[in-house]
Amino acid sequence: MSATGSIERPQMPRAPATRPVVTHDGVAVGYGTRKDGVTGATLAGFLTHHRRTDSPYSEGQLWHPSTPPVVRVASGATPQYIQEVREAVEIINRVLPPDWQMTFDPTPRQEDQPFGHGTVWYPGEITVNYAPSEERGRLGGFARAGGAPDGSPPFNEEFQTYVTTSSRVSISTDHGGSSAHRRALVVHEIGHTLGIGGDSWAEIYKLYPNSVMTYSPTQHGLSINGRGVLYALDRDSFRALYSVLQPGMTVEETYDALGDWMDSTMHISGEFAVAGDSVTFGAFGKNGFMEAYARGGATPAMNLADNAALSGTAAWAGRLLGIDAESSTVAGAAGLSVDLVTLAGSLDFTGLESWAAGQTPGAIGTGALWGDGDLGYSISVRGNAFVQTGGDDGVVAGRFAGAAHEGMVGTLERNDLAAGFGGTRQP
Numbered sequence: 001m002s003a004t005g006s007i008e009r010p011q012m013p014r015a016p017a018t019r020p021v022v023t024h025d026g027v028a029v030g031y032g033t034r035k036d037g038v039t040g041a042t043l044a045g046f047l048t049h050h051r052r053t054d055s056p057y058s059e060g061q062l063w064h065p066s067t068p069p070v071v072r073v074a075s076g077a078t079p080q081y082i083q084e085v086r087e088a089v090e091i092i093n094r095v096l097p098p099d100w101q102m103t104f105d106p107t108p109r110q111e112d113q114p115f116g117h118g119t120v121w122y123p124g125e126i127t128v129n130y131a132p133s134e135e136r137g138r139l140g141g142f143a144r145a146g147g148a149p150d151g152s153p154p155f156n157e158e159f160q161t162y163v164t165t166s167s168r169v170s171i172s173t174d175h176g177g178s179s180a181h182r183r184a185l186v187v188h189e190i191g192h193t194l195g196i197g198g199d200s201w202a203e204i205y206k207l208y209p210n211s212v213m214t215y216s217p218t219q220h221g222l223s224i225n226g227r228g229v230l231y232a233l234d235r236d237s238f239r240a241l242y243s244v245l246q247p248g249m250t251v252e253e254t255y256d257a258l259g260d261w262m263d264s265t266m267h268i269s270g271e272f273a274v275a276g277d278s279v280t281f282g283a284f285g286k287n288g289f290m291e292a293y294a295r296g297g298a299t300p301a302m303n304l305a306d307n308a309a310l311s312g313t314a315a316w317a318g319r320l321l322g323i324d325a326e327s328s329t330v331a332g333a334a335g336l337s338v339d340l341v342t343l344a345g346s347l348d349f350t351g352l353e354s355w356a357a358g359q360t361p362g363a364i365g366t367g368a369l370w371g372d373g374d375l376g377y378s379i380s381v382r383g384n385a386f387v388q389t390g391g392d393d394g395v396v397a398g399r400f401a402g403a404a405h406e407g408m409v410g411t412l413e414r415n416d417l418a419a420g421f422g423g424t425r426q427p
């Protein structure tokens, strides 16, 4: 297995998991759910299981949530090891919340002696070192959380519990596994420092065989889910630890906090034709994480400003389809108008309505009012793309489609909504 091959992005499906359910003003609306996670009860059981042991991680200790760590490799590591750590950080960052991402700093952390011999803690840092197991005193990998001057984790007044503000990961150079296994070992050890469990994992494997945090009897010591490394249980664990869970939560509080955790992603999609080509747009999401997309349509033959067939103000009308922070589906009308001299315009979403998570979206007018029913943006066109210049909160990324700008398509991303939109030029 190559250590440098591309890594699947688990939350980004190649094709939307939808089937057609209704038509909104000429746009075929698709809807579907895909079970790609674990239930809240499974997740809570996994994340609290280790508390029945007397492991050093018995508190289920988290980094203080406002300060994602920087990951650095101690001096002396080979370029191959450094690359493996970089990839391990990327693998975990893909499933951590967008607002809680680790940073990989390739600058080596200068150290004279291997971890364990007069250990030093670097605030805000996960320091990864590589050494022969003879120097480290054991084979494989291990992680330790600390931060206070004496090497223990500091007490946090806000959460009234111990939190991690610094940690160390150590990996054997004579581990014996492939590069991919060594990389998975780094993922596993960073998983410990981020707050996943103790180390009686050979037993836990019987309960949770599909986790990189458990030891497999067959896969060179670790369970690895192919190139993506992480299983659904791992992905949901990392997400939950730094979104809905908080430091110091009891077992009972952890079960409560994960009571509404969804094991399936909601998908909504729209499809319509622009000058004979299919254009699709939509969004998918669960547990407060949403992503929008828009694709298809021919590239215009010239920039919008150079389209001699258009003058004055051009207008496009169509639909918006999205997923909100509660995983409800959201639909509405989309209208774009552009002054062809100034290339400034407006993008308005009106009649916004929603259907609860798990409920199939119906015909226009059958949903519940979403927000106050509309969102409006001023936009500016550059070439054949447009972005928001003002208006409501959110980021608009749009473009024109069709040789003669017969269509427009784009995405709207907000804290409470991710949506795709598209429409056709009005005569």
Ligand SMILES: [Zn+2]
Residues within 6 Å of the ligand: 188, 192, 198, 199, 201, 213
């Ligand atoms: Zn472990």
